Amino acid sequence: MFPQRLDAPQAYDIAKAMMDGFNRHYKLFRAESARAKHRFETQDWHGQQRAQRERIEFYDLRVKECVLRLDKEFAAGAQPMNVWQQVKLHYIGLMVEHLQPELAETFFNSVTTKILHRTHFQNDFIFVRPAVSTEYLESRTPGALPTYRAYYPQTLDALPEALHELFVQLDLQCPFDDLQRDVRLLGERIAARLAGLTLRANFQIQVLSNLFYRNKGAYLVGKIITGYTELAFSVPILHGSEGRLLLHAALFGEDDMHGLFSFARAYFMVDMEVPSAYVQFLRTLMPRKPRSDLYTALGLGKQGKTLFYRDFLHHLRYSSDKFRIAPGIKGMVMLVFDLPSFPYVFKLIKDHFPAPKETTREQVKGKYLLVKQHDRVGRMADTLEYSLVAFPRDRFSDELIEEIRKFAPSQLEISDRDGDGQQEVIISHLYIERRLVPLNIHLQECFDKGLGDADAARSMSSAVVEYGNAIKDLVAANIFPGDMLWKNFGITRNGKVVFYDYDEIEYLTDCNFRRVPAPRNEEEEMSGEVWYAVHPRDVFPETFGPFLLGNDAVREVFMRHHADLLDAQFWQSHKERIQAGHMLDVFPYDAERRLQ
Numbered sequence: 001m002f003p004q005r006l007d008a009p010q011a012y013d014i015a016k017a018m019m020d021g022f023n024r025h026y027k028l029f030r031a032e033s034a035r036a037k038h039r040f041e042t043q044d045w046h047g048q049q050r051a052q053r054e055r056i057e058f059y060d061l062r063v064k065e066c067v068l069r070l071d072k073e074f075a076a077g078a079q080p081m082n083v084w085q086q087v088k089l090h091y092i093g094l095m096v097e098h099l100q101p102e103l104a105e106t107f108f109n110s111v112t113t114k115i116l117h118r119t120h121f122q123n124d125f126i127f128v129r130p131a132v133s134t135e136y137l138e139s140r141t142p143g144a145l146p147t148y149r150a151y152y153p154q155t156l157d158a159l160p161e162a163l164h165e166l167f168v169q170l171d172l173q174c175p176f177d178d179l180q181r182d183v184r185l186l187g188e189r190i191a192a193r194l195a196g197l198t199l200r201a202n203f204q205i206q207v208l209s210n211l212f213y214r215n216k217g218a219y220l221v222g223k224i225i226t227g228y229t230e231l232a233f234s235v236p237i238l239h240g241s242e243g244r245l246l247l248h249a250a251l252f253g254e255d256d257m258h259g260l261f262s263f264a265r266a267y268f269m270v271d272m273e274v275p276s277a278y279v280q281f282l283r284t285l286m287p288r289k290p291r292s293d294l295y296t297a298l299g300l301g302k303q304g305k306t307l308f309y310r311d312f313l314h315h316l317r318y319s320s321d322k323f324r325i326a327p328g329i330k331g332m333v334m335l336v337f338d339l340p341s342f343p344y345v346f347k348l349i350k351d352h353f354p355a356p357k358e359t360t361r362e363q364v365k366g367k368y369l370l371v372k373q374h375d376r377v378g379r380m381a382d383t384l385e386y387s388l389v390a391f392p393r394d395r396f397s398d399e400l401i402e403e404i405r406k407f408a409p410s411q412l413e414i415s416d417r418d419g420d421g422q423q424e425v426i427i428s429h430l431y432i433e434r435r436l437v438p439l440n441i442h443l444q445e446c447f448d449k450g451l452g453d454a455d456a457a458r459s460m461s462s463a464v465v466e467y468g469n470a471i472k473d474l475v476a477a478n479i480f481p482g483d484m485l486w487k488n489f490g491i492t493r494n495g496k497v498v499f500y501d502y503d504e505i506e507y508l509t510d511c512n513f514r515r516v517p518a519p520r521n522e523e524e525e526m527s528g529e530v531w532y533a534v535h536p537r538d539v540f541p542e543t544f545g546p547f548l549l550g551n552d553a554v555r556e557v558f559m560r561h562h563a564d565l566l567d568a569q570f571w572q573s574h575k576e577r578i579q580a581g582h583m584l585d586v587f588p589y590d591a592e593r594r595l596q
């Protein structure tokens with residue numbers, strides 16, 4: 001029961017201190033995101049990547065600050081629960097005109113769950129569900145940009161002119177190489193996509209007012225509407241060779257947008273006063289993408305986690321299957337399980353690792369963090385990290401419980417934690433990641449069908465080519481995957497190959513790529529053992545072949561497209577390029593999307 005009177009004077013002050021903490025967080029987050037425009041204009045690429053990395057840390061720092069303040073000024077932990085109920089009510093009051101209420105609720109949860117006992121993690125005290133609506137939320141600040149702008153070209157011939165106006169309004173502080181030429185090319189692409197459709201009275205182009213920045217690119221994001229058709233589109237803007245701006249490509253439709261907003265890429269920087277309005281607009285472009293993914297892609301990872309967890313609890317309530325050990329070859333470092341009806345995997349770090357693995361729990365965590373902060377170039381799956389996650393015991397197979405008990409006992413507790421009479425499986429620490437089809441399983445499925453079957457042969461061949469492409473994109477981003485076996489890569493719905501085994505990952509620039517030395521005598525030549533000295537970060541690319549290319553058909557495709565991956569010189573030259581400060585482009589779209 002909620003209190004009928006707000007009679008605890010400290011409750012308002014605590015709520016206000018929390019809101020001040022959140023406002024400070026969002027001000028810093030937004031300012032850092034807004035500075036991406038200037039970094040793009042001045043081609044400060046290393047600065048852009050540094051900011052992308054550092055911004056991820058902002059949230060936890062602000063939560064810590066706020067917890068300390070509440071403790072010091074209000075002895076928050078010693079407040080009775082009726083005061084905490086009032087704190088929540090005051091906080092709701094403070095959100096009435098707030099432009100990021102959903103984020104403010106999450107911040108409130110982050111702070112209070114550090115202070116209150118777990119038995120109070122319920123809707124009376126925290127925001128298990130949202131209390132404040134984000135619908136129709138608009139900034140009333142004078143001079144504030146609208147979330148999106150609409151342009152009405154009337155005819156296809158008038159498209160270039162409308163597009164010209166649109167790009168000029170973005171107010172980028174550097175010249176275009178030839179904007180007239182680019183909008184003409186873009187107009188032709190749009191006209192081709194609209195071929196066969198009648199332009200209806202509502203024909204218009206809507207674009208989000210602020211650009212999306214990531215690495216060396218700025219992306220315009222919007223949709224074209226005619227009649228009942230809505231076509232999502234995005235235009236990447238890059239610096240050309242002279243440093244002048246180019247419209248580089250035209251992306252259309254949901255699949256292209258999914259490629260751009262993939263969970264395997266770094267987060268965007270966007271200046272957003274009302275983030276929920278951006279998410280609502282983006283959802284109309286990608287209706288199948290959960291809101292949690294969109295918040296995460298916008299750099300609002302905590303909101304992504306909150307929404308993911310709510311979606312997960314909902315899914316548990318509306319499903320009845322059991323968690324099980326994930327299909328595929330078991331990991332030596334990670335214990336992986338899934339729920340068949342839910343498209344994610346749950347990964348926990350084992351307590352002990354068999355030889356030849358020489359790593360520790362902390363080192364594995366460090367590698368996962370490295371991936372989170374690094375540019376994932378569409379090739380490394382993002383992970384959500386959770387601690388103390390509770391699952392209903394009756395949804396776990398006994399086999400899985402035994403597996404966890406055997407390999408990660410320190411991570412397992414089975415108890416009735418919240419006192420509701422139901423046993424729970426509580427996992428101390430885990431990563432959650434999108435479920436992919438492991439590449440070894442995918443290839444085996446092709447072999448099982450028989451490579452005489454044209455579809456199976458094509459599918460095998462494109463997976464092998466994509467696998468090599470994935471490694472080359474990782475190389476471009478200064479990542480040596482360490483363990484390149486097929487089982488450590490997965491394939492997405494769109495046939496993209498993505499890496500997910502991070503415990504042996506290294507920066508390319510920390511590795512020494514060497515050729516196997518020529519044997520000095522017959523004894524060395526005949527030796528089945530490694531007879532030459534090997535230092536910890538030495539890598540011998542020519543030795544990859546025997547592990548990867550046992551199958552003749554796979555070998556033939558691999559050698560035709562990616563033989564260079566078996567050559568130390570290939571790796572070494574990339575290492576030197578990165579050391580010289582060059583940053584290669586890895587575009588989140590195919591070459592045929594380019595305008596130029």
Ligand SMILES: Nc1ncnc2c1ncn2[C@@H]1O[C@H](COP(=O)(O)OP(=O)(O)OP(=O)(O)O)[C@@H](O)[C@H]1O
Pocket residue numbers: 326327328329330331332333334335336345381433434435436437438483487488490500501502503
């Ligand atoms: N995202 C995923 N989607 C589907 N299956 C996965 C995913 N991540 C892991 N798996 C499955 O779990 C297995 C072990 O995962 P992972 O490679 O991360 O563990 P590991 O202990 O690091 O492996 P290794 O012993 O090679 O170091 C994989 O081989 C695969 O079958």
